[in-house]
Amino acid sequence: MEEKTNNSSQNQDKRIAMFTPHADPLAQLGSQESGGQNIYIRSLATELDKRGWSIDIFTRWDEPHKKSVSLMGKRSRVIRLKGGPAKYVPKNQLFDHFEELYSNFLNVIDHQNPYSLFHGHYWDGGWMAIKACRQFSKPFVENFHSIGMIRFKTKEKYLKNQNERIFIEKRTALEKEIIDRSSIIISLSETEKNDLHSLYEAPLEKITVIPGGVNLKQFTKIAKEKAREKLNINKDNFIILYVGRLEWRKGIGTLITAIKLLKSEVPNLEILIVGGKIYGRQKNFSDFKEYQRLLKKTEEEGVKEIVHFKGRIDHVQLPLFYSVADVFVVPSYYEPFGLVALEANASQVSVIASRVGGLQTTIKDGETGLLFEPRNCLDLKEKILKLYTSKDLAEKITKNAYENVKKNYSWTNIADKIDQIYKSLINRNKQ
Ligand code: UDP
Numbered sequence: 001m002e003e004k005t006n007n008s009s010q011n012q013d014k015r016i017a018m019f020t021p022h023a024d025p026l027a028q029l030g031s032q033e034s035g036g037q038n039i040y041i042r043s044l045a046t047e048l049d050k051r052g053w054s055i056d057i058f059t060r061w062d063e064p065h066k067k068s069v070s071l072m073g074k075r076s077r078v079i080r081l082k083g084g085p086a087k088y089v090p091k092n093q094l095f096d097h098f099e100e101l102y103s104n105f106l107n108v109i110d111h112q113n114p115y116s117l118f119h120g121h122y123w124d125g126g127w128m129a130i131k132a133c134r135q136f137s138k139p140f141v142e143n144f145h146s147i148g149m150i151r152f153k154t155k156e157k158y159l160k161n162q163n164e165r166i167f168i169e170k171r172t173a174l175e176k177e178i179i180d181r182s183s184i185i186i187s188l189s190e191t192e193k194n195d196l197h198s199l200y201e202a203p204l205e206k207i208t209v210i211p212g213g214v215n216l217k218q219f220t221k222i223a224k225e226k227a228r229e230k231l232n233i234n235k236d237n238f239i240i241l242y243v244g245r246l247e248w249r250k251g252i253g254t255l256i257t258a259i260k261l262l263k264s265e266v267p268n269l270e271i272l273i274v275g276g277k278i279y280g281r282q283k284n285f286s287d288f289k290e291y292q293r294l295l296k297k298t299e300e301e302g303v304k305e306i307v308h309f310k311g312r313i314d315h316v317q318l319p320l321f322y323s324v325a326d327v328f329v330v331p332s333y334y335e336p337f338g339l340v341a342l343e344a345n346a347s348q349v350s351v352i353a354s355r356v357g358g359l360q361t362t363i364k365d366g367e368t369g370l371l372f373e374p375r376n377c378l379d380l381k382e383k384i385l386k387l388y389t390s391k392d393l394a395e396k397i398t399k400n401a402y403e404n405v406k407k408n409y410s411w412t413n414i415a416d417k418i419d420q421i422y423k424s425l426i427n428r429n430k431q
Contacts, residue, residue: 013116014053014116015114015115016116016117016422017055017119017132018055020058020122020124022062022094023059024062025039025059025078026042029312029315030244030312032088032090032246032284032286033062036338040145040339044411044414045072045076049072049073051415053076053419056079056109056115057076058101058105059080062080063086066080068080082101083100084096092167095170098124098127101128102128115136117138117141117422120178127178129178139183141421141425142178142179143187143188144187144192146334147175147336148168148171148175184207185202185207185208186207187209188336191356191358212409212414213410219342219347221348222320223323224323231320238266238268239272239324239325240269240325240328241271241272241325241328243322243328245276246278247286249334251333254376254377255331255380257377262381262385263303270306270308271307272325273310274312274313275312278311322347323347325344325349326387326388326394327351327352327384328340330359332356332359336357338358338362345409348402350387351369351370351401352372352380354375359371369401370386
């Protein structure tokens with residue numbers, strides 16, 4: 001980018017730099033490259049912008065056709081920095097591009113009107129925030145979104161083999177440094193807070209739990225018959241839906257085996273798997289590999305005819321997909337938060353989720369959804385059957401969950417809390 005970014009007319013006290021190298025908030029969602037973190041930052045920055053904050057969101061330039069700067073809201077921007085090739089780079093290769101990203105950050109910012117606070121996202125954004133916070137002596141807020149040691153332990157527990165050891169060691173060392181250097185850590189759930197404390201010795205008083213949210217205007221109930229007509233789905237089928245990235249830790253394999261067990265007991269069963277850049281010329285290599293693995297599994301389990309891989313669907317189209325479903329399943333082995341559960345709650349479809357991470361907070365077993373033991377296909381099958389046979393239970397949990405998201409998970413509430421954190425850190429830094 002040749003020009004300096006110039007927002008000098010803006011109130012210096014309300015200028016924030018966010019760092020999210022691998023997750024462009026304006027990217028299309030639903031592949032390896034982009035998911036919950038992207039939508040979290042997009043939603044949060046949009047709300048903070050309404051409260052008068054000018055947020056510059058620095059991300060890695062990962063596609064040649066993208067603009068170097070895109071405007072967001074009235075006064076915020078997404079700024080794309082050169083750092084490595086202008087294409088998708090797997091996260092374990094990002095370390096190689098940090099220095100270039102940071103020097104390009106320094107090249108584009110307005111040094112006369114610097115930022116009053118840095119907000120890092122994930123460990124790659126945390127790396128940049130550490131550098132900026134040191135150089136400019138400003139506070140630093142961190143959101144991990146996911147933590148390396150849990151990811152590592154989950155893989156070790158279920159897969160036994162562990163081929164990422166060197167990368168995970170590097171990542172967790174950086175995560176420890178981020179914990180030390182940050183002024184405050186925003187955790188998406190109590191589970192994550194406890195994990196940061198027990199595994200990384202993060203001081204509890206440094207961690208504030210603020211969950212993710214859902215756009216209640218976008219995710220609303222659409223009449224099931226109408227939605228099915230639009231998507232050309234048989235009105236008599238029992239539809240189970242999955243939405244999310246195609247990644248081993250999402251547990252789609254467990255769902256496929258549960259479907260095999262369920263098939264003889266539920267006629268007209270149909271499963272929709274939404275997510276993954278798996279079709280067309282733009283397909284993502286890792287998504288496609290996982291899709292091939294899962295497709296093979298559907299063949300082995302004898303359910304290929306009833307499991308349909310829909311590929312990545314635009315976020316704006318998703319309310320229609322949620323609305324066709326009888327049951328929404330989140331079968332993850334590890335899930336730091338799981339925005340999709342809230343989207344399903346808001347769309348008023350019953351949710352079954354595995355008892356892991358943030359899902360244990362958003363879904364109260366028997367009240368706002370059903371929980372099952374991660375990787376236990378029999379348990380999952382039984383929970384689906386429970387909802388299939390009891391309309392009353394399905395209606396009860398769906399209604400409770402809808403009330404719960406309306407009350408606790410709007411982006412307005414979440415942005416209010418983060419607005420307060422920014423203000424108090426900035427004031428403290430001035431004293
Ligand atoms: N998503 C989407 N299209 C897809 C698949 C997923 O828009 O084809 C969105 C989904 O609606 C959700 C996000 O990607 O907002 C996934 O977030 P989540 O927290 O569930 O998972 P993560 O990506 O953080 O692992």
